[in-house]
Every structure is written in C-alpha cells, then in structure tokens.
Amino acid sequence: MKLTLKEPVITASRTKAKSIANQIQLFIDKHSTVSVERTILRLLGVDGVNSIDIPYPNVIIDDLKNKECLKDGVAFYLASALKATNLSLDELVEKIDKNSIDITSYPKLDKSTIREVLQPYFSNSLKQITNQKNKRDSYKKQFGDKQGPLLYVIVATGNIYEDVTQAKAAARQGADVIAVIRTTGQSLLDFVPYGPTTEGFGGTYATQQNFKIMREALDQVSEEEERYIHLVNYASGLCMPEIAAMGALERLDMMLNDSLYGILFRDINMKRTFIDQYFSRIISAYANITINTGEDNYLTTADAFENAHTVLASQFINEAFAKNAFMKEELQGLGHAFEIDPSMENGFLYELAQAQLARQIFPKAPLKYMPPTKHMTGNIFKGFIQNALFNIVTKTTNQRIHLLGMLTEAVHTPFMSDRYLAIENANYINQTMKDFASEIEFKKNGKINKRANTVLSRADELLTQIEQKTMFKSLSEGVFADIKRQENAGKGLEGVFVKSENYLNPVLDVMKEKLKRTW
Numbered sequence: 285m286k287l288t289l290k291e292p293v294i295t296a297s298r299t300k301a302k303s304i305a306n307q308i309q310l311f312i313d314k315h316s317t318v319s320v321e322r323t324i325l326r327l328l329g330v331d332g333v334n335s336i337d338i339p340y341p342n343v344i345i346d347d348l349k350n351k352e353c354l355k356d357g358v359a360f361y362l363a364s365a366l367k368a369t370n371l372s373l374d375e376l377v378e379k380i381d382k383n384s385i386d387i388t389s390y391p392k393l394d395k396s397t398i399r400e401v402l403q404p405y406f407s408n409s410l411k412q413i414t415n416q417k418n419k420r421d422s423y424k425k426q427f428g429d430k431q432g433p434l435l436y437v438i439v440a441t442g443n444i445y446e447d448v449t450q451a452k453a454a455a456r457q458g459a460d461v462i463a464v465i466r467t468t469g470q471s472l473l474d475f476v477p478y479g480p481t482t483e484g485f486g487g488t489y490a491t492q493q494n495f496k497i498m499r500e501a502l503d504q505v506s507e508e509e510e511r512y513i514h515l516v517n518y519a520s521g522l523c524m525p526e527i528a529a530m531g532a533l534e535r536l537d538m539m540l541n542d543s544l545y546g547i548l549f550r551d552i553n554m555k556r557t558f559i560d561q562y563f564s565r566i567i568s569a570y571a572n573i574t575i576n577t578g579e580d581n582y583l584t585t586a587d588a589f590e591n592a593h594t595v596l597a598s599q600f601i602n603e604a605f606a607k608n609a610f611m612k613e614e615l616q617g618l619g620h621a622f623e624i625d626p627s628m629e630n631g632f633l634y635e636l637a638q639a640q641l642a643r644q645i646f647p648k649a650p651l652k653y654m655p656p657t658k659h660m661t662g663n664i665f666k667g668f669i670q671n672a673l674f675n676i677v678t679k680t681t682n683q684r685i686h687l688l689g690m691l692t693e694a695v696h697t698p699f700m701s702d703r704y705l706a707i708e709n710a711n712y713i714n715q716t717m718k719d720f721a722s723e724i725e726f727k728k729n730g731k732i733n734k735r736a737n738t739v740l741s742r743a744d745e746l747l748t749q750i751e752q753k754t755m756f757k758s759l760s761e762g763v764f765a766d767i768k769r770q771e772n773a774g775k776g777l778e779g780v781f782v783k784s785e786n787y788l789n790p791v792l793d794v795m796k797e798k799l800k801r802t803w
Contacts, residue, residue, distance in 0.1 A: 285680070285721045287640050287736045288728055293744050294645055297600050300747040304755055305604035311555070312562045316787065318474070318779035319556075320563050321345045321358045323525040327791045328362070328405040329373055331492070333478045334381045341526070342475045343381050353388050355784040363401040364390040373405060392786070399790045406791045409533065413571050416535035420572070423503075423512045430460055430511065433678050433686035434650075435710055437703050440465035442484030444494045448501040453700050455505040455513045458707040461538065461685065463516035464498055466490045471521025471550050472775060476530070490517050490527055495534035514538060516576070519564050520546050522776050524557065528564035532571035538617060538685070539568060543605075544598060545578030547759060548767045553774035554759055563792060565609035570795045572615065576685065577602045580621035580654035582765040588623040588658070589631075592638050593742035594764050595620050599642065600747060601755075603649070610799035613648035617685050621654035622674040626666075630731060632673055637735040639681040640726075645740075653678050655689025664691040671706065675713040680721045686710065 322341035330340050348354045348361065365376055365387035379385035393401065437459045439450040444464075451462040467484030470477075480497060481489040488494060495517065502513040514537035519528035524541070531539050543561035546552040568575055579595040579602070586594065599618045606616045620642050624631040642651055656670045671689035678686045688706040690698040698706075726732050750758040762768035 285640070285724050285726065287637070287644055287726055288733050289641070289644060289740060290737060293740055297597075297740070297744045297747050298604075300744070300751045301597075301600035301604040302607075303751050304601055304747065305608055307751075308558050308605075308755055309562075309608050312559050314783060315555070315559050315780055316354075316357060316783055316789070317556055317559050317776075317781070318345050318349065318354070319523050319560050320525055320789070321348075321354065322523075323529050323563060323567075324358055324789060324791055325362075326526055326529050327409045328402060329408060330377055337478070339475050339478060340377050340381065344377065344387075347380060348388070351388055354781050355787065357783065357787045357789060359398055359402060359788050359790055360392070360786050361387040361390075363398040364393050367393065367397070367401050395786075395788050398788055399793075402790050406794070409529075410570075410791075410794065413532045416533070417572050420512075420535060420537065423506060427506070427511045432714060433683055433710070434460040434514065435707055436461035436463060436516070436685055436687045437706065438463045438465050438687075438698075440487045440697060442467060442486070442488055443482040444480050444488050444497055445482065447488050448498060450700060451498060452501055452505050454703045454707075455502060456509065457700075457704045458711060459513070459688075459703065460511070461514040461516055462498070462502060463538075464488055464490075464494070466518045471518070471546065471552070474522045474776065474779065476523050476526050490530075492530040492534060495530055495536060499534050499536070516540070519568065519575075521550060522552060522556070522560075522779070524560040525564040525567060528567040528573070531573060532567050536573060538574040538576055540578065541565060541568060541575040542577040542579075542602060542619070544602070544764060545581060547769050547774070548765050549578070549581055551769065551774045553777040553780070554756060554769060554771060556774075556776040556780050559780065561605065562609055563789075565606055565611055566792060566795050566799070569606075569609055569611040569615060569799055574615045574617050574650060574685075575606065575611070576617040576652045577619040579619040580623070580652070581619075583621050583623035584658050584765075586766045588621070588625070589628065589634060591766075592634075592739045593746055595638070596641065596645070596739055596743035597746045597750070598764060599646065600743065601750075603646065610796065610803050612803075613646070614650065616646070616649045617652040618642065618646055618649050619652045619654065622656050622670075622677060623654075623658050626656070626659055626670055632677075633731050634735050635673075636677050636680065637732045638739065639677050639683065640732075641736040641739060643681045643683070650684035652685040652687070653683035654687050655693070657689075657693055660689075660694040662695055664695065667691045667693060668705075668709070672709055672713065675710045676717065678710075679714050679717050682721065 325341040368390040465487035468486040516538040519539040543557040668691040
C-alpha cells in the first residue's frame with residue numbers, strides 16, 4: 285500500500301527545512317542559557333538542594349548571573365575553583381551556597397586545562413548513561429523488541445507512588461509504553477524540583493527521583509511479563525535540557541521534546557527554547573532516547589483539515605533540527621494526530637491520507653500518532669468508535685508510537701478499566717487487520733492520493749515562506765496552530781546570553797564528538 289507522491293516536492297521540502305534549521309543553528313551556536321549551564325552542572329555531578337530547597341545548580345548559576353559572569357560559562361569558573369582549592373565538588377558547592385567562596389576570583393585556565401580538570405566528573409555521568417543504554421539493549425535482546433504499534437497509555441495522579449500502582453496495572457493489561465504526565469505548570473518553572481513527590485495537579489512532578497522510582501517499577505513488570513516496558517516523560521519547558529539529562533541518567537526511553545510546542549502552547553521565548561532544545565536533543569541522541577514532537581497539538585487550536593499542511597511542514601523542520609543534533613531518524617518520534625471533525629464526509633479517508641503521507645515521507649521515524657481529542661464528547665459510545673477508527677488507521681499505516689484513546693476522554697481522568705478497554709480495542713484491531721495494508725492499494729487518481737499530494741504541496745509552499753521570512757518572523761505571524769509569538773517576548777528570555785570567547789561546554793563537545801563518529 286503506497287501513495288503516489290511527488291518525490292521532487294519531498295526533496296525540495298527537506299532542503300528548505302534544512303535551510304530553516306541551519307538559520308536557527310547559527311543563532312544557537314553563539315548563545316547559551318541558564319538551563320544549559322545548569323545541565324552542565326548536573327552532568328558534572330552537582331545535585332541536591334540547599335536548606336531552603338533551592339537546587340544547587342540554580343544556586344551556582346544564579347550567583348554567576350548576578351555577578352554578570354555567565355557569558356564565560358559555568359565550566360570556565362568551576363574548573364578554576366576546583367583546581368585552585370583542591371576541594372571536592374560537594375565541598376565547593378556547599379561553600380558557594382554559603383557565600384564563603386567566589387568561584388570567579390581564581391586564576392583562569394585555558395580550555396585544554398578546563399577539559400582536563402572536569403573530565404573525571406562528567407565521565408561518571410556519561411558512563412552511567414552508557415550503562416543505562418546497555419541495560420535497555422540487554423532487556424530488548426532478552427525479551428525481543430515488539431513489532432507493530434507500541435501501545436502507549438498515560439498515568440497522571442499527581443502522586444508518584446499511586447502512578448506506580450496505575451502504571452504497573454496498565455503494563456500488565458498489555459500497555460507497552462507508560463507516560464507519566466507532568467504536573468500542570470511545571471514547564472514554566474525555571475528549576476527542577478528535587479526528590480519524590482506526592483502532590484501534583486493534572487500530573488506528577490518530573491524529578492530525577494520520580495524517574496528512578498518509576499523506572500524500577502516498570503523494570504519489575506518487564507521481568508514478570510518478559511517484554512520491555514518503555515517509560516516516557518517530558519523534556520520540555522524552561523528546564524528542557526536538565527530534564528533530558530535526568531532522563532538519560534535514569535533510562536527513560538522516550539521524552540516529549542519539541543521547542544515549537546513550548547513556544548506556541550507555553551509561551552516560552554523562542555530564542556531560549558531553540559537553544560535549550562539543541563542541547564536536550566544532543567543528550568537524547570547520546571542516550572538513545574526517542575523524542576516525541578508536538579505537531580499533534582496544532583490541530584487542537586487549528587482546523588485539522590485546513591491546516592494539515594502545517595503539521596507536515598513542522599515535521600520536516602523538526603527532522604532537520606534533530607539531524608543537526610546528530611539524532612538518527614530511528615529516534616525521531618514525529619507527532620501527528622487523528623483530529624478531523626468526525627462529521628466531515630470522507631473524513632476517514634483524509635485521516636488515512638495524512639497518516640500514510642507521514643509514514644512514507646519519514647520511513648525510518650517511529651511516528652507518534654495521537655488519538656482524537658478535540659471532537660470527543662460525553663458520548664462514550666461514539667468516542668469508542670472514533671478510537672476504533674483511529675486504531676484502524678494506526679495499524680494500516682504502520683504507526684509505531686500509538687497513544688491510545690480513552691472512551692471517557694472528555695469526561696474524566698481515565699480509570700484503570702478505561703485503559704484496559706482501550707488496550708483491548710487496539711489489540712483486537714491489530715490482530716484482525718494484521719495484513720490488511722498489504723492487501724489493498726490506493727487509486728492513483730483517487731481521493732486519498734489527491735488529498736496527500738495537496739497537503740504535501742501546501743507544506744512545501746509554507747516551508748518556502750518560512751525560509752524566506754526566517755523562523756523567528758514566521759512564528760510572530762502565527763504560521764503554526766494559529767498562535768502568534770513574538771521574538772523577544774515570552775517566558776525565559778532573561779536566561780539567554782551571548783557566549784564569550786572563553787566559553788566552553790565540555791560535556792556537549794564530548795557528546796557531539798562521539799555522535800559524529802557514529803553518524
């Protein structure tokens with residue numbers, strides 16, 4: 285089953301998306317952010333909070349920012365202080381917190397010496413990340429890697445221990461992927477909470493300890509069930525690279541990671557989030573974490589039929605951003621959704637066209653396919669049918685990351701029984717339609733082929749406009765999701781700074797060098 289697509293248009297679209305991403309990359313390479321610097325500290329081994337619960341990475345970076353020294357980067361000063369004082373890292377951090385030491389006062393080191401001083405510290409973190417990659421590989425070798433759609437469900441109680449109970453139940457019911465939804469508003473916090481948490485609204489705080497607790501719980505079920513259960517959380521918001529680092533250290537398997545989502549739906553400054561996204565994707569690529577992008581959200585604020593091309597254009601751009609971060613296509617969970625108004629005549633055909641279009645254009649990507657939400661109502665019976673149609677498209681077009689729709693989507697947070705019914709629905713369709721795609725063909729001049737090529741052409745036209753105007757300008761005009769954001773507005777701009785000639789990010793350099801060798 286193949287669409288008859290205009291290959292020159294696909295090639296042209298990729299070329300334009302690459303140009304758009306490279307324009308942004310020139311900006312990224314000249315700048316850093318407070319969250320990038322805090323991530324460097326975390327990967328050097330700085331962790332914990334002080335007596336008033338301020339995370340130590342924030343303590344150190346805020347100190348440098350207040351002294352107007354951040355342009356040189358935290359590595360520049362931390363290495364000088366470690367070498368001059370012979371203190372342990374923990375001792376040095378404690379003295380910084382108590383204002384009994386000024387890390388900007390020591391003799392400055394050249395870049396080679398900075399790398400030499402800090403290498404033992406970040407080597408420990410990189411070794412831990414490598415060990416986690418190896419453990420994931422070992423599990424998949426032992427149990428095998430499931431073929432076909434990975435059934436993905438969410439837990440969102442606010443209490444990590446209750447999340448564990450629900451996650452285990454869902455995994456035993458047949459879920460392959462468990463996403464721990466993040467508490468409302470955490471993406472707007474410019475710090476990462478510490479330790480296990482039991483209070484959250486609409487989700488649970490993303491903390492390293494919570495990651496660890498859930499990972500251990502899902503490993504237990506993986507061993508019981510003899511199949512690997514994947515763990516998902518969110519590397520997005522103002523702490524995007526920090527959370528990516530914590531996910532890498534604790535072996536998350538997928539992380540929602542998309543700067544465009546943060547810009548559009550959380551009003552995070554576009555400059556801040558493009559810079560943060562780059563480092564976060566380098567980390568995810570290094571850790572073999574699959575990213576999930578947020579194009580599906582565009583269709584919650586814009587019409588899915590009229591604006592389908594914006595999803596495809598964004599997928600092209602996200603692919604280009606990911607490749608700039610040396611991320612293989614197999615780790616790019618590009619997002620889209622089944623969101624056309626169910627009252628539209630032939631709506632199913634258009635949904636099928638959009639899904640197959642993405643599948644053919646991004647053949648190696650484990651596409652993240654979202655269920656109907658915008659047009660779900662309190663009619664749970666109709667909702668169950670909508671989800672069944674969504675499941676049919678998923679199976680027919682070979683989507684990989686399959687977020688299951690719940691029959692009570694518009695009513696309440698799903699019960700465990702709702703998840704069971706969603707899993708049963710998907711399993712039934714996957715079984716009864718196993719070879720359906722290989723048994724059918726699309727009419728060359730039929731509605732599905734025409735719709736796919738129309739979407740492709742309009743996406744290419746949009747990419748032409750963005751390339752000419754630049755991404756910054758285009759976002760200010762509302763090209764995606766009918767939402768306008770200004771270049772110098774939004775949350776977090778004050779955390780962006782221009783790098784000096786002395787600037788160094790030794791962790792990024794090591795990760796990039798290794799990724800280049802395997803690219």
